[in-house]
């Protein structure tokens with residue numbers, strides 16, 4: 242059975258070829274080089290502690306180097322700087338001590354939520370985020386209100402669309418990315434037109450809720466604890482992501498694909 246980090250790694254591997262293609266076809270290295278003063282800046286938002294982020298960052302720097310070579314710009318090869326971002330509570334010490342010694346980039350840690358600004362205007366060439374944007378900044382207050390129609394009694398997940406979170410994320414990145422840069426998002430999702438409750442993840446969350454209710458019936462925890470516990474995650478569909486990106490108006494979608502990185506994992510959007 243796949244554990245969670247290796248499932249995420251399978252997801253990142255499944256999109257490696259797509260990222261290589263997009264860098265080869267879409268990355269405007271001449272425009273970027275003229276504004277970058279010789280440094281190509283990459284951010285991994287929600288990087289955790291590794292090692293998946295190290296593999297992804299090496300793949301991206303390799304693909305960008307390849308692009309410079311194929312454009313006849315090998316003599317102007319940039320230096321690379323990678324910004325590793327996660328919440329301030331992330332174990333950045335573990336990340337830093339396990340940085341690959343042979344890496345081809347300078348490493349910087351950036352603590353803070355990616356739902357807000359993390360970088361100065363036009364300071365990044367490439368933004369990558371893998372299996373992180375499904376995490377919500379907060380659970381809706383309504384779920385905890387006994388008088389609300391969506392009070393979440395006995396359940397641990399409610400599929401309400403997190404428009405503000407993804408909108409805030411896109412607004413911030415639109416300011417931070419250079420013109421001609423790329424934003425790659427890998428996120429677990431649900432197929433278009435499938436109700437959240439019918440998707441694999443919905444069934445898993447319902448099962449988890451039932452297990453907790455079973456524990457409450459045995460007196461191990463209280464029902465009130467189950468009622469007030471809600472997982473702050475949301476799995477968007479390609480249609481929802483398209484609408485949010487179009488509403489932002491600063492990005493164009495160059496590729497969006499659903500992959501199934503490994504058996505048992507849910508769909509994946511790039």
Ligand SMILES: C[S@@+](CC[C@H](N)C(=O)[O-])C[C@H]1O[C@@H](n2cnc3c(N)ncnc32)[C@H](O)[C@@H]1O
Nearest residue numbers: 249287288289293327328354355371372373376
């Ligand atoms: C499931 S892990 C994915 C780690 C890694 N990107 C990978 O693909 O293996 C999600 C990570 O996103 C981080 N994260 C969630 N919400 C975040 C936010 N608002 N700002 C920064 N990091 C966040 C979590 O702390 C966690 O380390």
